[in-house]
Amino acid sequence: MTLKLRNTASGELEAFKPIADVVKLYVCGVTPYDVSHVGHAMSYVVFDVLRRYLEFRGYQVRHVQNFTDIDDRIITRAERLGIEIGELTSDMIERYMEEMRSLNVLPAHEYPCATKEIPQMIEMIEALVEKGYAYEAGGDVYYRVRSKEDYGRFSHRDLESMMAGARVEPNEQKEHPADFALWKGAKPGEPSWESPWGPGRPGWHIECSAMALRYLGEQIDIHGGGQDLIFPHHENEIAQTEAYTGKAPFVRYWLHNAWVKSGEEKMSKSLGNFIPISEALEQYSADAIRMWVLFSHYRTPLTFTSEALSAAKRGAERLRIAVRTPSNGADGDAVDAAPCREQFIAAMDDDLNTSKALAALFDLAHEINRRRDEGRKVADAQAALLELADVLGLTLTEPEADISAAPFIELLITIREELRGAKQFELADRVRDGLDELGVTLEDGPEGTTWRRRE
RNA sequence: GGCGACGUAGCCAAGUGGUUAAGGCAGGGGUCUGCAAAACCCCCAUCACCGGUUCGAGUCCGGUCGUCGCCUCCA
Numbered sequence: 378m379t380l381k382l383r384n385t386a387s388g389e390l391e392a393f394k395p396i397a398d399v400v401k402l403y404v405c406g407v408t409p410y411d412v413s414h415v416g417h418a419m420s421y422v423v424f425d426v427l428r429r430y431l432e433f434r435g436y437q438v439r440h441v442q443n444f445t446d447i448d449d450r451i452i453t454r455a456e457r458l459g460i461e462i463g464e465l466t467s468d469m470i471e472r473y474m475e476e477m478r479s480l481n482v483l484p485a486h487e488y489p490c491a492t493k494e495i496p497q498m499i500e501m502i503e504a505l506v507e508k509g510y511a512y513e514a515g516g517d518v519y520y521r522v523r524s525k526e527d528y529g530r531f532s533h534r535d536l537e538s539m540m541a542g543a544r545v546e547p548n549e550q551k552e553h554p555a556d557f558a559l560w561k562g563a564k565p566g567e568p569s570w571e572s573p574w575g576p577g578r579p580g581w582h583i584e585c586s587a588m589a590l591r592y593l594g595e596q597i598d599i600h601g602g603g604q605d606l607i608f609p610h611h612e613n614e615i616a617q618t619e620a621y622t623g624k625a626p627f628v629r630y631w632l633h634n635a636w637v638k639s640g641e642e643k644m645s646k647s648l649g650n651f652i653p654i655s656e657a658l659e660q661y662s663a664d665a666i667r668m669w670v671l672f673s674h675y676r677t678p679l680t681f682t683s684e685a686l687s688a689a690k691r692g693a694e695r696l697r698i699a700v701r702t703p704s705n706g707a708d709g710d711a712v713d714a715a716p717c718r719e720q721f722i723a724a725m726d727d728d729l730n731t732s733k734a735l736a737a738l739f740d741l742a743h744e745i746n747r748r749r750d751e752g753r754k755v756a757d758a759q760a761a762l763l764e765l766a767d768v769l770g771l772t773l774t775e776p777e778a779d780i781s782a783a784p785f786i787e788l789l790i791t792i793r794e795e796l797r798g799a800k801q802f803e804l805a806d807r808v809r810d811g812l813d814e815l816g817v818t819l820e821d822g823p824e825g826t827t828w829r830r831r832e
Numbered sequence: 833g834g835c836g837a838c839g840u841a842g843c844c845a846a847g848u849g850g851u852u853a854a855g856g857c858a859g860g861g862g863u864c865u866g867c868a869a870a871a872c873c874c875c876c877a878u879c880a881c882c883g884g885u886u887c888g889a890g891u892c893c894g895g896u897c898g899u900c901g902c903c904u905c906c907a
Contacts, residue, residue: 450906532902533835602907603907604836608902638901647906672856677837682844684843685843688844691857698870702870733846733847733854736845736854736856750872819868820871822870
């Protein structure tokens with residue numbers, strides 16, 4: 378069995394074969410001008426799962442993810458806040474990193490920032506101008522889309538029909554309306570860097586090319602991002618990179634995740650209809666949020682609703698209980714996890730069918746509970762469930778309980794035990810209900826009472 | 833207008849030609865329990881609509897209706 382991925386470039390399911398031993402993975406990062414929202418969470422959880430699965434399958438992965446720490450929105454916002462752009466971006470980057478940690482997203486191996494890669498970008502732009510793929514116009518430098526005969530093929534559009542849309546801003550400096558900026562001359566007062574074309578800053582697309590080139594090489598295995606980046610970002614990235622290196626394809630497999638909807642429309646920063654990751658994390662555990670994402674396929678739009686998140690929360694709890702409840706059985710392990718493991722792998726091999734992979738985990742959890750109830754041993758199966766859940770980045774651990782509260786909870790349980798012994802059920806129930814309201818659930822079993830913390 | 837995607841049970845969501853249409857949540861009925869909780873057992877869909885291809889279609893083709901996305905910054 379091999380991993381098959383839906384390659385945006387071909388639209389086909391393709392067997393994954395890395396170019397070399399180490400899989401080169403580049404994921405488009407955020408523009409840190411504002412806090413990240415659950416749409417970003419979806420995207421980075423998806424690519425985190427891709428990375429974890431590749432590693433689970435025995436590949437070594439080198440994961441690079443950028444920060445676009447210079448652009449119009451950053452400049453505007455920093456100006457409005459009256460702070461330096463660096464102050465704004467480093468704050469947002471710090472928050473982003475913290476949120477990813479909370480979501481159990483593995484850190485990339487490199488997080489290059491656009492502003493730290495200016496020389497590389499200038500070098501690329503110069504070479505593109507020299508080769509005739511780009512031209513300078515009034516302090517700006519543009520990529521000449523006409524220089525690439527199949528420009529638009531990647532995103533399934535052609536220059537003529539794009540012009541028909543009439544949404545491309547006319548710019549008399551450009552040779553062609555679709556030509557895109559590699560370098561933007563600075564307007565007075567804007568942050569800028571020196572260049573052969575005067576002070577300015579890089580265009581959006583060039584940074585990813587320069588960083589991918591520098592940190593991963595001229596041809597990479599997988600490039601990921603949201604579907605909204607297919608055009609123009611990735612189309613342009615391909616054009617300029619392949620023009621620069623003379624090698625194609627720049628990327629072997631392009632993967633794009635769908636977007637998160639807020640109500641009936643796409644959640645996005647510009648629409649202002651977003652739910653920050655920090656806000657989601659206040660209400661739901663990382664496991665719940667990840668499970669919400671993973672319940673559906675990465676190329677299908679997701680909707681953030683309390684119903685969906687609650688379902689994920691309960692689902693995570695179900696798996697958690699299956700792995701944490703010990704068995705007192707003594708005979709050999711009663712559950713064979715191998716069939717589940719096979720189903721899990723088959724599902725993940727099929728373009729990361731996480732919905733099906735999760736179903737395999739729920740089946741295993743069910744089997745574990747059944748056998749445990751029969752008094753059989755299930756420890757090995759529980760270990761397997763934990764291992765496979767980890768491939769999806771699910772920890773299956775309970776929400777952090779306040780350690781200092783534990784002895785008091787234990788004490789209340791002991792007292793309640795005595796009340797129950799004395800058939801003082803009303804008082805005993807008051808203890809249980811009281812703890813329940815504080816987010817602690819008591820469960821009476823044959824071995825005594827246990828407690829767990831709810832999300 | 834161009835391009836892309838989607839419409840499966842109360843909700844979320846797999847399934848791309850062939851046994852009883854995965855799984856989760858919610859709901860109903862049981863077992864367990866002092867009562868609960870958790871777990872376990874049982875129940876709950878003919879796949880937007882119309883037509884076609886086929887021995888056979890949720891699954892392919894055509895059309896209708898509806899929804900979303902990209903074409904400008906966006907994960």
